[in-house]
Amino acid sequence: MTIATTFYYFPNDLFRQRGVWITIKDLELIAQKYGTKITARADKLGAVGPISYFLLKGLQIDILKITVEGNDEESIRASIREIYSKYGPYEVFRGKESALARSILSELK
16 A cells, blocks of 8 residues: 655745755655655645636745655655755645645654
């Protein structure tokens, strides 16, 4: 059974504050180290519905949505801890998709 969780970073703020960009290569190395699959996708945050998403796309905030998938919870936790140590605190969504990331974030803070 595959377990997955999702969280996001504000990449522009991360660069302004820490001078760091999140790279796919770094995420791939972390995924190989712990036997997980990490995907990153640029997206926008701030739209209420699908119509406003397209109408207000230029006014929305850029985010980098990261999904970590694995066969066991411990490998996912280890991957997220390493991402946290490299890039700092992340943000989570409200739904079930971020439940595991939310619990890990509360442990790390």
